[in-house]
Amino acid sequence: MSGPVRIIAVRHGQSEANLAYERARETPLVFERGDHEVTLTDLGRRQAAAVGRVLAALPETEAPEVVWCSPYLRALDTWALARQAWASDLPHTVDERLRDREMGVLATFNRAAIVARFPEEAARFEAEGEYAFRPRGGESFGDVVVRLRAFVEDLRESAHGRRVLIVAHDAVVLLLRHVLAGGPDAELAAIHRHAPIRNASLSTWHTVDGRLEVLTFNDVAHLA
Structure with a gap:
């Protein structure tokens, strides 16, 4: 089977929006910053550095060789800080x-x-369920799966035989598990048992008998 021999997927460190939503709890909150420009909190920066130290400690045969990032600032900042701590x-x-x-x-x-x-959107969410619900002007989880499948398909050629690091978001890491498992989308809602994906968590797949299998998922032991 063509494609990467190893994939490590990292969710970005704690973002300003993550912290604001956590503090708001059940109080209505409007976070005005655009999703693409939200950056990391001080804790998120420390988490990103911790990811870099984990990468630095990996054996040469397990360390990433190529890196793909989300275009959003909180993911790019996570990689920049991890890369610095890794001295890569x-x-x-x-x-x-x-x-x-x-x-x-x-x-x-x-x-x-x-x-x-x-x-009306809240009612539709309740009726359709989290994984089928598509907000007006937005995406369902199924929509995200479609673009991730295309990304993974391109990796089969561009990263064949290589070890890949992906720095992205909770939805991406969660749904990457569904995509790499190769199951039908009728089973997509079952992925919820692996949520939530934690900030700065690491999820690792390695090729076994020509197929990418999960080694660890949503691991945050390095943040202890």
């Missing part, structure tokens, strides 16, 4: 298909604010 000179490739799930009209609102301002 690896360049990275930005791929739009690794961006976070697009939420359309709901993008700047937490769940409480959505219920208050977009009751």
Whole structure:
């Protein structure tokens, strides 16, 4: 089977939006910063450096050889800080298909604010379920799967026989598990048992008998 022999997927460190939503809890919140320009908190920066130290400690036969990043600032900053802590000179490739799930009209609102301002969207979410729901102007999880499948297909040629690092987002890491497993989309909702994907977590797949198998998933032991 062609393709990478190893994939490590990293969710970005804690972002400013992550922290704001965490603090708001059940209070309606509108986070005005565009999704592509949200960067890391101080904790997120420390988490990113911890990822770099993990990469630096890997045996040469397991360390990434090529890097792909989401175009969003919080992912790019995570890689920059990890690369610095690793003392690596690896360049990275930005791929739009690794961006976070697009939420359309709901993008700047937490769940409480959505219920208050977009009751029709909240009702549709309840009726359709999280994995089928497509907000107005946004993406369903199935839409994200489509672009990730195209990305993985391109990796089969561009990263054949190589070890790959991907720095992206919770939805990307979660749905990458579904894509690499090769199961039908009728089973997509079952992926929820692996959520939530934690900030700065590492998920690793390695080729066994020509197939990428999960070694670790959503691992945050390095953040302890």
